[in-house]
Amino acid sequence: MTPLRPARRMLQRRDALAALLAVAASAARAGDDAELAGPLRIVVAYPPGGVSDAIARALAAELAPRLGVPVQVENRPGAGGAIALRSLARALADGRMLVLSAVTPLALDPQLRARPAADRTRSDLPPPVAPVAGVMLTPSLLVGTAAFRGRSFADLLAIARERPGGLRWATSGIATTGHLILEEVRTAGGIVVTHVPYKGGGQQLTDALAGQFELLSTNVGTLQLRYVRSGRFKALAVGAPRRVPQLPDVPTLAELGFPRANLASRFGLFAPGGTAPERLRRLNAAVDAALQQPAIREALLEAGSLPLGGSAEAFADEIARSNAQIARAWPSASRRPAN
Numbered sequence: 001m002t003p004l005r006p007a008r009r010m011l012q013r014r015d016a017l018a019a020l021l022a023v024a025a026s027a028a029r030a031g032d033d034a035e036l037a038g039p040l041r042i043v044v045a046y047p048p049g050g051v052s053d054a055i056a057r058a059l060a061a062e063l064a065p066r067l068g069v070p071v072q073v074e075n076r077p078g079a080g081g082a083i084a085l086r087s088l089a090r091a092l093a094d095g096r097m098l099v100l101s102a103v104t105p106l107a108l109d110p111q112l113r114a115r116p117a118a119d120r121t122r123s124d125l126p127p128p129v130a131p132v133a134g135v136m137l138t139p140s141l142l143v144g145t146a147a148f149r150g151r152s153f154a155d156l157l158a159i160a161r162e163r164p165g166g167l168r169w170a171t172s173g174i175a176t177t178g179h180l181i182l183e184e185v186r187t188a189g190g191i192v193v194t195h196v197p198y199k200g201g202g203q204q205l206t207d208a209l210a211g212q213f214e215l216l217s218t219n220v221g222t223l224q225l226r227y228v229r230s231g232r233f234k235a236l237a238v239g240a241p242r243r244v245p246q247l248p249d250v251p252t253l254a255e256l257g258f259p260r261a262n263l264a265s266r267f268g269l270f271a272p273g274g275t276a277p278e279r280l281r282r283l284n285a286a287v288d289a290a291l292q293q294p295a296i297r298e299a300l301l302e303a304g305s306l307p308l309g310g311s312a313e314a315f316a317d318e319i320a321r322s323n324a325q326i327a328r329a330w331p332s333a334s335r336r337p338a339n
Contacts, residue, residue: 049202134308140239178217184261220304
């Protein structure tokens with residue numbers, strides 16, 4: 001019987017090791033559950049007061065009970081949304097930080113553009129950010145402020161040609177959709193205007209009402225529509241596939257002869273690159289369900305935006321198409337070297 005003792009000891013050690021591994025696996029699962037129980041942050045890439053900020057807070061209220069965690073909203077504006085997305089790219093890929101942003105920075109910011117698949121190796125890091133879900137498609141709106149003496153888009157062109165650089169045109173920042181529209185109108189129209197970039201939509205609306213500049217590229221939204229209806233803004237054109245129902249008399253930029261400037265803003269939620277697919281699917285399902293709620297859909301439609309939703313894969317396809325459109329609108333962007 002003595003020769004069997006080493007084998008029995010070996011079995012006992014193996015059983016003990018298996019028990020330790022089981023405890024470790026259980027602890028790991030508990031750690032994962034603890035991560036899921038932590039608060040979720042939605043970082044809005046623009047200042048408070050805009051459409052994206054309002055929708056982010058409405059989404060947070062819907063997501064909290066669906067995910068079973070507190071959902072906090074904060075604003076981190078700057079560089080047309082790129083600052084928030086860059087911080088997301090450096091965040092821990094645990095699905096507990098999301099950014100609500102337009103897709104434009106993904107096409108124009110070298111730090112956010114993923115390299116072509118053919119150039120990737122196993123040692124490469126994952127793409128900087130991962131699409132979670134599309135949130136809304138928002139038409140662009142070009143308005144004249146109290147400082148603008150014209151009444152139409154044709155007047156804009158006439159005044160700009162008469163006084164090169166005399167019209168000040170505000171946007172939400174460099175490389176935003178509004179800036180792309182400005183550049184396309186400037187190039188195709190053969191005009192010179194003065195660009196006034198802001199960090200987002202809130203302050204530029206206040207300054208527009210005060211007549212600090214003549215022209216403003218903004219998004220169609222509840223406040224913007226109110227100011228148009230009250231006569232404080234003069235709606236000159238929209239960037240959209242078709243006329244906006246709330247502004248049926250305002251032509252699209254394509255109708256006015258500027259099809260390349262006819263750009264709308266597509267917004268969505270993003271997670272850090274490398275976030276686990278299961279976590280992305282869970283977040284996508286919660287966001288998609290929240291966007292189906294009548295209160296959120298009605299708020300978006302009333303503000304002139306189209307609710308999106310759908311799978312993360314469908315959103316990624318939309319981003320690719322939008323990036324191609326942006327690259328066509330601003331060819332130099334596609335030639336910038338990637339970092």
